[in-house]
Amino acid sequence: MPEARELNLTLDFCLRVGELLLSSGAGAADVTATMKSLAWHLGVRQPEIDITFTSLSMSYQRDPEEPAAVLLRHVKQRDIDYEDLTLVDHLVRDVLRGEVDLKEARSRLARIVSSGHLTPRWAVTLGWGAMCAGVGLQLGGGPVIVAVAFLAAACIDRLQLVMARRRLPFFYQQVAGGGVATIIAVLAAVAVPGDLDPSVAVTANIIMLLAGIGFMGALHDALSGFYVTAGARLTEALLATAGIIAGVSGGLTLADVLGVDVGRLDPGAAADLKTISLMALGAAICGSSFAFASYAPRRSLLPIGAVAAVAIVIAGSGALGGIGRTWPTALAAFFVGLVSYTVAGRLRVPPLVVVVPAIVPMLPGLSIYRGLSLLTEGDTQTSDGLLAIITAASVAIALASGVILGEYVAQPLKREAHRLENRLAGPRLVGPLRTRTSRRSRRRTDDAGA
Numbered sequence: 001m002p003e004a005r006e007l008n009l010t011l012d013f014c015l016r017v018g019e020l021l022l023s024s025g026a027g028a029a030d031v032t033a034t035m036k037s038l039a040w041h042l043g044v045r046q047p048e049i050d051i052t053f054t055s056l057s058m059s060y061q062r063d064p065e066e067p068a069a070v071l072l073r074h075v076k077q078r079d080i081d082y083e084d085l086t087l088v089d090h091l092v093r094d095v096l097r098g099e100v101d102l103k104e105a106r107s108r109l110a111r112i113v114s115s116g117h118l119t120p121r122w123a124v125t126l127g128w129g130a131m132c133a134g135v136g137l138q139l140g141g142g143p144v145i146v147a148v149a150f151l152a153a154a155c156i157d158r159l160q161l162v163m164a165r166r167r168l169p170f171f172y173q174q175v176a177g178g179g180v181a182t183i184i185a186v187l188a189a190v191a192v193p194g195d196l197d198p199s200v201a202v203t204a205n206i207i208m209l210l211a212g213i214g215f216m217g218a219l220h221d222a223l224s225g226f227y228v229t230a231g232a233r234l235t236e237a238l239l240a241t242a243g244i245i246a247g248v249s250g251g252l253t254l255a256d257v258l259g260v261d262v263g264r265l266d267p268g269a270a271a272d273l274k275t276i277s278l279m280a281l282g283a284a285i286c287g288s289s290f291a292f293a294s295y296a297p298r299r300s301l302l303p304i305g306a307v308a309a310v311a312i313v314i315a316g317s318g319a320l321g322g323i324g325r326t327w328p329t330a331l332a333a334f335f336v337g338l339v340s341y342t343v344a345g346r347l348r349v350p351p352l353v354v355v356v357p358a359i360v361p362m363l364p365g366l367s368i369y370r371g372l373s374l375l376t377e378g379d380t381q382t383s384d385g386l387l388a389i390i391t392a393a394s395v396a397i398a399l400a401s402g403v404i405l406g407e408y409v410a411q412p413l414k415r416e417a418h419r420l421e422n423r424l425a426g427p428r429l430v431g432p433l434r435t436r437t438s439r440r441s442r443r444r445t446d447d448a449g450a
Helices: 004-023 028-041 082-096 102-114 121-138 143-165 170-191 199-210 215-223 227-258 273-293 298-320 326-347 351-362 365-375 379-418 439-449
Strands: 048-051 055-060 069-074
Touching (some): 004 102, 028 048, 028 215, 170 227, 199 365, 215 379, 227 365, 273 351, 326 379, 365 379
Antiparallel strands (some): 048 055
16 A cells, blocks of 8 residues: 555546546546546555546545545636647556656646647637638638638637636626627628628637537536536536527627628528538538647647548438438437547547537537527517527537447447457546556556565
């Protein structure tokens, strides 16, 4: 058994790794499995781990007659940072392979957390703009609308950055983002003569605002039995979505007062090769740009774009048969979950880095905007507006559940082929596939300790 000092350092290291994973969007099951694997490898057998949405605790008791060592950490901020997530994932694997000891691992983790990014912040703003431009292209917008979507996304990102520095709650940031997106679209409709459909720009910016919401993490936690964390994630997601709805509806009300017809976006299914090609290109730009703005490793950008393009083609082709949006979207999400495990392994990144950007182009921004525009038309369209909002919720659930089901199918097949482990309760989007080391590794660890 480790000494008291080494025990505290081990628990602290595991908690710091878990904090970074949880703040980056990893599921509670993934965080728990990673912390257990690290603790087991470093000589702490059977620790007690408790994870909620805002805190992590870890305890270990050597003997029933001795007091337990208990450490606690709070999750202070939540940022999508796939570079740090990937570096920590590599660090965990190095520790589990025995290539890094506890002292060096703690030093590497401190460097990861304290180091900045090579990508400048203005480039991230351009990445968000390119993402919305890709969505505008995906929805059939012309050059002017694509440019308006790019400009609105850049303005939203800079505004939310200022608000975040002033510690304003995320809800108000979402309200401001939705309002800015709609106001810029209204101004474009007034300033640019001709047949201009600003609803495409509004929808593109709604998808940008939805991209940081953890619907998939909430469902993953619920399916893996972490109901407290799932409930907290779902509450945050619903509150953030309510902020988007409030901001966009305020902008639509302003447009109605000013007499500006923003329009209602209701495109049909992809009817020809040209349309489906534009959808695929727009989705690829959107997925790759979101990954870039989230500091994903550069080697992963093109594969993520390819996966996103194929997924949107599956979703669009399914809708062509008149079977609605939900089931084709679920099928496309299933494809993303199925291939992301293999793609992530070849790119040496966690599957979460591939999954989230690839499903961003399929987020239900269109249904949310359509529902809001119908609700602003009066009582005659209220039922249709509510139906569109419900459709948006069903699409979000289809995306999350489809991805997780694809991971359930893909990971056991690959594990059985390589005989890495006998059974795991659920898919892993981050962290090791085993919650404990193998018998051979345990024997080697015990012999080294002796």
